[in-house]
Structure formats: C-alpha cells, structure tokens
Amino acid sequence: MTHTNPLFDTVTDAALAARFNDADAAVRRLAVLEAADLEDEAWLPLLADALRHDTDADVRRTAAQRLGAWETDEAVDALCAALDDADTDTREAAADSLAALKDPVAGERLLPHLADADTDADAFKRAALLRALRELRLPSAAGPALAALANASPFVRREAIGVLGWLRHVDALPQLKHIARTDASTEVRHAAVGALGFATDDGVIETLIHALSDRAWRVREEAAATLGKLRLVAARNALENALSDDYWQVTLQATRALGRLRDVASTHAVSELLTFPISNVRKEAALSLGELGDTHALAVLEAALDDGDPEVRKAARIAIAQISERHASHSAR
Secondary structure: OOOOOOOOOOOHHHHHHHHHOOOOOOHHHHHHHHHOOOOOOHHHHHHHHHHHHHHHHHHHHHHHHHHHHHHHHHHHHHHHHHOOOHHHHHHHHHHHHHOOOOHHHHHHOHHHHHHHOOOOHHHHHHHHHHHHHHOOOHHHHHHHHHHHHOOOOHHHHHHHHHHHHHHOOOHHHHHHHHHHOOOHHHHHHHHHHHHHHHOHHHHHHHHHHHHOOOOOOOHHHHHHHHHHHOOOOHHHHHHHHHHOOOOHHHHHHHHHHHHHHHHHHHHHHHHHHHHOOOHHHHHHHHHHHHHHHHHHHHHHHHHHHHHHHHHHHHHHHHHHHHHHHHHHHHOHH
C-alpha cells in the first residue's frame, strides 16, 4: 500500500514516505529512524502504521522506540497495541516508551487499555500499563491498581503497588501491609514494604518489624530503609537486632536507619560496627554516630581515623566535627 499525505509536499518528503513501503526491511527501518528524527507530527501516521503492521520485527521495534518521543493519542494507542505484538523485543520497547510518558493527559489514554487487559493472559500488558501510569500520579489510576493487587501475576501486583505508592494512596495501606507479610513473591513483598514508606503514622511499624525477619534479605533491607525513612523510634530495638543480619546490606540499612532515629541509646551498638569487615558498613556506622551526636562515640571515631579505607576516615572526620559542633552549641546555651 502506498501512503500519501498532503503535508509531504516536497520531493524529499515524498521519497522518504515511499521508503516506508520498500521491499527491503532495512530500508524501511532507516525510513522510520529518519522520519522520527524530523520530530514532525505529520509523520506520526506512518510511524504508527509501521509499528502496527510492518512484517519485520526490527522495523516494529524501532518504531516502538521512536514513538516514545510523542505523547499524542495516536502514538499512545499504537504503543498500547504493540504490547500485544508477537515479538518480545517489540513488546518491551513499547512498554519502555510508555513508561517514559510525562504528560498526565496522555496517561489518561492508558486507562481504557488497562480496562481491556482484563485477564491473567494479559499479564505483560497489564504490568506495562501500570508501570507507565506509576509516575504520572493519576488519581483515576488508583481503582485499577487496587484491583490489580489480586492479580495472579506477581509482575502485575508489583506494578500495581508502584502506582499506589506514588499516589500515596492511604486507603491501600491495609492491603499493602497484608501483602508485605504474606505474598509469595519476594519482589512483591519488597515493593509493598517500600510503599509503606508513605504512611503518615506508626500504624505500619508492626508490619515493618515483621519484615525485618523476612526470608529474603532484600525485603529485610527494604524494611530497615523504610523504618529509617519514617523515623519510627519504637523500632530501635528491632533495628539493633538487624545489625547482626547475615547480609551486610541489611546491616548497612539498619545502621543508617538508627542514625536517622537519633536515639543516643544506639550509640554502643553502632560503634561496634566500626570494626565491621565491610568498609561500606564502617563508613555508614561513622556517619550514623555523627547523627546520633553522642560524645561517648568520639573515642571510637578517633580510632577510625586510622581506618584503611579513605571513605571511612572521611566519614569519621565528618562525624567528629558534627558531634563536636553540636556539643559546643549545647554548651553555649
């Protein structure tokens, strides 16, 4: 089929348009690239048509990648349709382009497509659409996201949690707490624990403390980070226990969280980490001691000035200065 468009009123434009119908897929792919680089919406029908109908997967994938530069209804609809493409790379390229959307108006266009993707067989499509909606923060996406929490696919549930987290949707907290404790998927529990960080009170503390004992270290790590973010002082003992976790990543986040709590009662527990075998943890311990502000930590911090890692030594200097400045300020009052 030969494409015609009254806007292609130059010989150059007409020649480029004709190349969309060339028998050689490589030529058609180059035509997609050149037309997209023109950044002219007049080329959108050809680009969308290439995505929907070209027989070559590389051409369709390239069109999916380049259509991400537009946020028109035509581009969004073509990308949503490509989520059903037979080619995996094309589907993923379309999903990535949709995830790059920044215009909430374009995001509203996604909702009818999400409603149409109504079965577990559409898991990839549902997950991709929820992922695209996440950072747009559309209040109208809350309903579909809440419903998706019960989807059989962990990928869909994870992306639904992302939407609700970005929306800071308080009504979802009971479901998120339940998911954080019980979901079979590590990725989903991890997402739920992180999403609890938008809570505005301590109603999530029991769930987060429970998550510090999760069988997956990444969930434990996220729980420690979220407790620190929320500055839930009542979690101090649980966080101190987490310092002895088998994974240093959990220890690091628990150390950082204790610093954010600023409870001097944790000074001794954190100080002991200045001899931890992983330098990242020693560095975090020094910085946390600076946040705790207890002068009793000065001796161990001064010893850390001889640490073999320059980042640890730097952190110790920062902490010493922070504690000394705070002490001097209190003494001057």
